[in-house]
Amino acid sequence: MNPPVALTVAGTDSGGAAGTAADLATFAALGVHGACVITAVTAQDTTGVSDIHAVPVATVEAQLHAVFDDLPVAAVKTGMLGSADAVELVARVCAGRPLVVDPVLVATSGALLGGEDVRRAYLDHLLPVATVVTPNLDEARALLDHDGSPEELAVALAGRAAGAARRRRVETSGCAVIVTGGDPAATGECTDWFAEPGEPPVPISHPAIPTANDHGTGCTYSSALAAHLAHGATVHDAAERAAAYVTRQLAISRTWTLGRGRGPIAHTQEKK
Structure with missing residues (x-):
């Protein structure tokens, strides 16, 4: 029996911790x-991003059609898209498919990976056709351009996406939002906040793993979520399973000493 197919649309990471390296490893696992x-x-390592070369949008489109014309894609996951034109292209070509949007606007190191035009393109084009969007707290605040608690931002972003879908007359049941991370200091747990349009936010809690080896965590979470969607899970179940997977991988990498900065989350499996 064939495995399900998932597609990542994202940038590379020469250090192997994030981007397509993280996504493909997670899909396989x-x-x-x-x-x-x-x-x-x-050009990226555990200390930051030193150079970015955007792939021409026409080449991005050619890659998308090469995949969709040949493989039965069950879920799509987006990471760093880099330009407003690329965001609009992905929204147009991937609409109607199970779509996980990781709105990569700020790197772990703090490097900006998208400007105001990219932010607007996410809100106006990509979120209205997404199945679920998975910002961390900083990304949620950047998308909405205001502060707030994780649960408040999850509700506001879900409502914003639903409103944009109605204005664009997009046929969708609405974009779910998961604001990831939370503050583990008080409880020893991380709490992600899951929101759907018109519904109260729901917490998804999982153990906090104290480690600086967390480079690529957001990519790994969103690609794990996409993998579970490809297997047929509901969005909420896929979110819970993705959080559990990331927790396990952080527990593996917590003692590693790879790199000079924030080390990579594990994409290996624990030895039995």
């Missing part, structure tokens, strides 16, 4: 065949 569309090539 969770029993999914991974395809990839490269949007940008980065």
Whole structure:
């Protein structure tokens, strides 16, 4: 029997911790065949991003059609898209498919990976056709351009996406939002906030793993979520399973000493 197919549309990470490297490794670990569309090539390591080369939008489009014309893609996950034109392209070509949007606007190091035009393109074009969007707290605040608690931002972003879908007359049941991370200091747990349009936010709690080896965590979470969607899980169940997977991988990498900065989350499996 064939495995389900998931597609990542994202940039590279030369250090192997994030981007398409993280996505493809996660797909494979969770029993999914991974395809990839490269949007940008980065010079990147555990200390930061030193250079970004955007792939021409026409080449991004050619890659998308190469995959969709040949493989039965069950879920799509987006990471760093880099330009407003690329965001609009992905929204147009991937609409109608299970779509996980990781709105990569700020790197772990703090490097900006998208400007105001990219932010607007996410809100106006990509979120209205998404199945679920998975910002961390900083990304949620950047998308909405205001502060707030994780649960408040999850509700506001879900409502914003639903409103944009209505204005664009997009046929959708609405974009779910998961604001990831939370503050583990008080409880020893991380709490992600899951919101759907018109519904109260729901907490998804999981153990906090104290470690600086967390480079690529957001990519790994969103690609794990996409993998579980490809297997047929509901969005909420996929979110819970993705959080559990990331927790396990952080527990593996917590003692590693790879790199000079924030080390990579593990994309290996624990030895039995």
